[in-house]
Amino acid sequence: MLLQGKVALVTGASRGIGAAIADALAAEGAIVIGTATSESGAEAISARLAAQGGAGRQLDVSTPGAIDALVAEIAKTFGDVSILVNNAGITRDTLLLRMSEDDWDAIMSTNLKSVFMASKAVLRGMMKARVGRIVNIASVVGAMGNAGQANYAAAKAGIMGFTKSMAREVGSRNITVNCVAPGFIDTDMTRALPEAQRTALVEQIALGRLGDAKDIADAVVFLASDRAAYITGQTLHVNGGMLMP
Amino acid sequence: MENIEQRVKKIVAEQLGVNEAEVKTESSFVDDLGADSLDTVELVMALEEEFECEIPDEEAEKITTVQQAINYVSAHLSK
Numbered sequence: 658m659l660l661q662g663k664v665a666l667v668t669g670a671s672r673g674i675g676a677a678i679a680d681a682l683a684a685e686g687a688i689v690i691g692t693a694t695s696e697s698g699a700e701a702i703s704a705r706l707a708a709q710g711g712a713g714r715q716l717d718v719s720t721p722g723a724i725d726a727l728v729a730e731i732a733k734t735f736g737d738v739s740i741l742v743n744n745a746g747i748t749r750d751t752l753l754l755r756m757s758e759d760d761w762d763a764i765m766s767t768n769l770k771s772v773f774m775a776s777k778a779v780l781r782g783m784m785k786a787r788v789g790r791i792v793n794i795a796s797v798v799g800a801m802g803n804a805g806q807a808n809y810a811a812a813k814a815g816i817m818g819f820t821k822s823m824a825r826e827v828g829s830r831n832i833t834v835n836c837v838a839p840g841f842i843d844t845d846m847t848r849a850l851p852e853a854q855r856t857a858l859v860e861q862i863a864l865g866r867l868g869d870a871k872d873i874a875d876a877v878v879f880l881a882s883d884r885a886a887y888i889t890g891q892t893l894h895v896n897g898g899m900l901m902p
Numbered sequence: 903m904e905n906i907e908q909r910v911k912k913i914v915a916e917q918l919g920v921n922e923a924e925v926k927t928e929s930s931f932v933d934d935l936g937a938d939s940l941d942t943v944e945l946v947m948a949l950e951e952e953f954e955c956e957i958p959d960e961e962a963e964k965i966t967t968v969q970q971a972i973n974y975v976s977a978h979l980s981k
Binding site for chain 2: 781784826827829830
């Protein structure tokens with residue numbers, strides 16, 4: 658197994674891509690701690706991951722101090738986090754003319770600031786251990802833009818810039834920082850789109866289908882493993898050929 | 903119990919991966935001991951842990967030699 662005994666923290670792991678990532682890391686032997694915003698979500702994650710030694714935890718990434726407290730608790734209970742997957746994200750889609758300041762701030766806080774906070778929280782342990790893997794879930798939208806998602810696209814592009822800077826800062830400590838940028842993946846988030854829009858989307862995808870959450874999880878497992886030891890600061894696009902940057 | 907100077911020198915040697923004998927009180931972390939900016943931040947974090955104190959950023963920036971670290975710790979250690 659690729660990740661035997663490694664402690665992995667996955668934010669937003671109760672469903673969709675995050676759930677698939679948590680399961681895939683656990684299947685490779687990692688002890689996975691998955692977070693959810695609700696207590697019931699955290700319990701469901703615990704039930705799913707317990708067999709492989711993992712657990713669910715309640716976390717609202719926008720609560721001050723919450724991530725630091727969680728990382729400290731994980732270190733005590735399971736050991737220092739050596740793999741962090743920043744996956745938690747929300748959408749507040751609307752055209753720019755209608756976008757409120759609140760729509761903007763909510764996305765920046767949950768999708769971008771949380772990446773900074775969580776990465777900083779795990780960094781001390783990784784620097785000491787002289788090894789670490791951070792995988793940030795960006796989006797194809799951060800690279801190509803999307804009408805109705807100015808806030809979301811800005812946050813996802815922000816993640817890519819953050820990733821490159823952090824990769825340069827901590828590379829000398831053998832810590833790699835990369836992004837996976839999913840295209841359109843079949844999850845609750847994309848199921849909310851109107852059918853006509855989904856059909857139009859699929860026509861743009863070379864492989865002719867929406868992606869599966871597992872497709873993203875496989876890329877994350879690779880970047881979290883020793884096999885990706887010489888890859889850092891990169892964005893791995895997993896989008897079926899919808900964008901070829 | 904080792905004195906503050908010995909404890910500081912030991913941490914500096916550990917953090918910067920140099921021989922303890924090379925660590926003189928007048929040594930500069932960057933110029934003499936080959937530290938980069940990340941090393942100096944890590945070093946301050948290690949000092950904070952060893953001496954159970956918090957060193958504010960503006961103070962940390964002024965700690966560039968072993969002697970300055972010893973001075974800071976001596977002045978701020980509660981007992």
